[in-house]
Amino acid sequence: MTKDRLEKWMRWIYQKDIDFGEIFYEERVSTRYLFMDEQLDKIDTEIIRGVGIRIVDHDLITYYASTNDLTDENIKKTITSLTSHCQENVHQESIILQEAIPYKQPEGIIFHDQMKAIDKKKFLKQFDQRARAMISNLSQVTIKLNEEDQKIVVANTKGVYQTDQRMNTSVTISLNKEANGQRAFCSRNFGNGAGYELLETVDQEKVLEEMKQAIEDQLVAQDCAGGKMPVIIGPGFGAVIFHEACGHAMEASSVAKKLSVLAGKLNQKIASSKVTIIDDGTIDGAWGTTNFDDEGRATQKNILIEDGILKNYLIDEINGVKMKMTPTGSSRRQNYTYPPTSRMNNTYLKKGNDQIEDMIQSIPYGLYAKVMGGGSVNTATGDFNFSVNEAYMIRDGKIQESVKAASLIGNTVEILQNVEMVSDDLKLACGTCGAESGWVPVTIGQPTIKVSEILVGGAKNDR
Amino acid sequence: MIDKLIALANASKIDIQITSYDHRDTTIQVKDDQLETFNISKRKHYLIVAKIGKKTVKLATENLENPEEILHLLQEQAHLLDNTTTIPFAKEEILPIKEEEQTVDTEKVIHELTSLNELKKDFQELLSIEGEYTHHYEKIAIDNSHVHLMDTNQYGVYGLSVTVQEEEHMESCYTAVSDIDVDLKQLALEQIHKALDRLHFQSLATNRYNVILSNECVADLLTQFAPIFEAQLIQKRKSVLTGKLHEKIFSQAFHLVEDPLYNHGFGKRIFDDEGSKTFKKEIIKDKAFVQMLYDNESATNDQVQSTGNSYGVYGMYLEPGSSTLEELIQDLKDGIYIDHLTGLHAGTNLNDGNISLQAEGYYIKDGKKDHALKMIILSTNFIELFSHIKEVANDLRFDHAKCGAPSVSFTDIAIAGEE
Incomplete structure (x- = not known):
């Protein structure tokens, strides 16, 4: 996609009386090698190429079109259909797109x-x-x-032009x-x-x-006990608890609508003092890292919760206007068929100094959630769930029998306050997060933590 | 482009089949009394399957502009691959169902959805009402050296999400329906009342209870577990039903059918993505899993014919019974009615069938809804659950293209709660 061609398309948008216009072009090749039954069973390759055109009018209503018919004729028709309600020929001059910050090829990479x-x-x-x-x-x-x-390649009516x-x-x-x-x-x-x-x-x-x-433990796993109990959550992917409990609720897509349990709580204490949550899209080579977000803004390190106090949200361009706050380089989308919105990149809980042995010894009856699965959240209510794939009961301060997989559920307001101990074994793990703008790669991370009380979805009550 | 690619492949002695998808989607999202987003999508993409020597290779792409490069990629893949299952291509002409693309009356839809904001006058706790309408139109064609198949499919879906607030406490409820003539106001009222009830929820003690799952919940579970019926998963020993064909492990009332030709609000599929003819089939009957779902590869492995399920399932449903949901609730006397399950992608396991899901609903006392329940977890197993059916209701409902179900009453199911 040449800059000249984008400038031509931007000119067609810029003539209309709109608040904001953007073109996002994408080429993607993905290949999956599947080894199964002791052989290379399948190779799946997918090649996509298309554009997403976004128009935001003065009422901040978003009009979005995606297409992979990249002929000028189709693009012009698409822009016309998105802007049919907007006044024509408002700007006679062309939009001047700035120079892109050049892509810097990382070192030590095996492409x-x-x-x-x-x-x-x-x-x-x-x-x-x-x-x-x-x-x-x-x-x-x-x-x-x-x-x-x-x-x-992303270009907008503010003159932004950026490749990545x-x-x-x-x-x-x-x-x-x-x-x-x-x-x-x-x-x-x-x-x-x-x-x-x-x-x-x-x-x-x-x-x-x-x-x-x-796997040996799972073959002899017993039914998990159900009910509220203290839980130790292992490092790395265990951070799905924070991804669900507060990560999504800090995304401007729900905060701007005031449909987040964390809306209006900036600078308030929303979590235990042990909790400092950071989202950093710049970590070298991390799974959720990008140089620029999908609106062409450089990614950055965002401190979201510091010592339990809510310090910032994850903000994209349009929700930033709605919230009168500065975007945080957090605008993401699965591909060109989705309009972008605020999303997480690499989100982690800062390490503490509690000892894992002390955590275990402090629990007379509870759960050690060693390996976690996925989860989901209702950002308005703060109710969230996540699954534990590998778990063990804790009795009298000792890790005991393995138990079957179970869901853990809680509410943002309550659980963030219940983070009682945080160790220093911070690990990052990779996952895929699904939300309004599709599925995107995200890193989540945490050291081992102890939550004083959370509802465990087991099948028996053996207390 | 398609003809050129087929001709070029044939010249290289490569047998090739191309499935073309042409999608057009319109989505309108409204918040309260204002349009929030208007989204249109026009996208073509292709699935190319080539038989090169004894290998069958696949490539998904959005453009066919460079057929030489596509063939080169396919040849490289064939060279690398070990799998030598050779699958048949479509041979049989199938009469298409041609449907013209319907246009969306945008103004009418926006008016219908924004007028729901009027309900705020009747409910002071109603903080927000968000509405969505999506219209999907799709043209599917299959081309190879022998046949050209074509089919169209279209449907519209409404979604509604209401949020209520009492002091700092918010509750929200969401539903979606494919009936374009649905009474949106009635649908919104149902969600509002449900959300208001949730403001005063209780949990309960971890125990085993008699449970009714709403039609939406049963359909959600069937959708999540649909792959366990697929021969691909069973052959790889990754389905809880591996080795269980014809074993009587379910309740008699669990009569599961897949019928892609049934008019369930999401259009019909007359052939699958490989060009195999679709037909109605019984999957679970007389307590047993009786029919695996085959695509061409898994059918070749078992030396049978494809059942037209290369896309998984389309229009799979649990046969309804004769009682109403209200009768099931009356009959339950004391127990739990669950009308919402959350986190299905994480809280279910296809390999062992385990289910551990956040649930919401009502406590039933003396055959009536007593109080709202939240912070409870349905803790069971797919085989256990569907072997404990007491009765199936008559309220069959499809919320999405894959699966539909009526409400179902179960006996003795574990529920975890806060106590």
Whole structure:
């Protein structure tokens, strides 16, 4: 997509009496290698290329169109249909788009096309063989290698013109085992916002040792106890609790509408003093990192909650106008078919100095949630849920039997205050977050924490 | 472009099939008395399947401008792949259902949705009412050396979300319906009353209860668990139903059918994404899982014919019974009525069938709704749940294209609560 062509399209938009206009162009190639049944079973490649055109009128109503018919004729027709209610020929002059900040190629990256496909297959095969050698009688081993390359160009009526290139690479391994009528499933995921140097960071032996223990524990897992109890949540993906409990509620998409439980609470104490939450889209090579957001603004480090006090929200351009606040470089979208809105990038809980042993010893009856799954939240009510995939009961200050997967539910206002202890073993993990502007890669992170009370969705009451 | 790609492939002795999708969507979102977003989408994309030697490879793309490059990519993939399952291409002509694209009366829809804001006069607690209408039109075509198949599909869906507030406490409820003649005011009133009830919710003690799940909840569960019936997942030993074909493990009343030709408000599918003819089939009957759902690859593996399920399920439903939901509630006497489940993507497991889901609804006492329930968790298993059916109601409802269900009464199901 040339700058000249974008300028021509922007001219058609700028002639109309509008508040804001934007064109987002995207090219993306993603490939997934699926290794299953001890063979390279499938290769799925997807290639997309299209534009999203956004018009915001003086009443701050958004008109959005997406198309992959990039002929001038179609683009002109699309702009006309979005602006049919706007006065014509308001601006006679052309829009002058600024110079883009050039893309700086990161160092030490193994780009997706620099690794031969046969070597990718070799990695998958070796990982599969190692898993089968280390863990007996697996009924299935599934390993996915995903690579994604995205190029974007964004221009708007404020003169912004910015390009960006993004890479994401991930490996997921999942194991299935059946024994004595029980079925166990265990999965681990590794990803970066960079290239195939990721593979060198995966310590296969260590990962498989941990998965072996998890899968054996699951085969003898008992029903989880239900009810309110203290819970220790493991590091890394455990941070799904903060992603759901407060991350979404700090996104301007719900705050601007005043339909967030955290709307109007800036500078108020909303969490325990142990809680400092940061969203940082600039962390080198992290899964949720981008150089620029999907409105062309540089990403930045945003301190959202500091020592329990709400300090900021995640803000995009239009909601920034509605809220009279400065955008935070947090505007994201799955692809050109979605209008962008405020989203998280790499969100984590700052480490504390409590000891994990002290956390466990402090609980007479509770749950150790070692590995978490996904979750969801209603930002208006603050009610949220997330699942625990691998868990153990705690009795009399000791970790005891493994229990079946369960959901944990709570409310933002209550749970943030219940964060009682925070350790120093901060880890980051990668996930995919779904919301108004589609699915985007996000990092979540935390050290091990103790929550004094949360509702656990078990099937029995054995207190 | 399609003909050029097929000709070029054939010249290289590559058998190729192209599925083309042409989508046009219009979405109107309203908040209170104002239009918030107007969104249109026009997008074509293609799924290319090629048989190269003994390998079958696939590529999804949005443009066919460079057929040489597409063929090169497919050949590279075939060289790398180990899987040698050769799948058949569509051969049979299927008479298309041609539907002209309906235009959306934007002004009328905006007026209908914004006029719901008037309800604020009757409910001082009503903080916000958000409405949405989406119209979807899709043309699907399949081309290979033998056939050209074509089908169209379109539907409209309304969504409503209401938020009520009492002091600092907010509650919200959401619903969606595919009936374009739906009484929106009535629908909004139902959601408002539900949200108002939730303002004064209670939890309960962790225990086993007799439970009714609303038609929306049962449909949500069936949608989430639909892949467990697919042969692909079963062959890979990743479905809770692996090894359970023909075992009598469910209640007699769990009669599950898939009928892509049933007019359920989301149009019909006469062939699947591989060009296989669709038809009505019974999946669970007489307590047993009797029919796996096949696409071409899984059918080839089992040496059977595809059941036309390359897209999973379309129009799968639980056969309704004869009693009304009200009769089920009266009959329940004391128990729990759940009308909302949250977090299905995380709280369900296809491998072992486990279900652990945040739930909302009402406590039923003496056959009547007594008080609203929140902060409870449905803690069960797919096989356990559907082997504990007491009765199925007659209120079959489809909220989305995949699955529909009536409300169902279950006995002895674990619910976790705050006590």
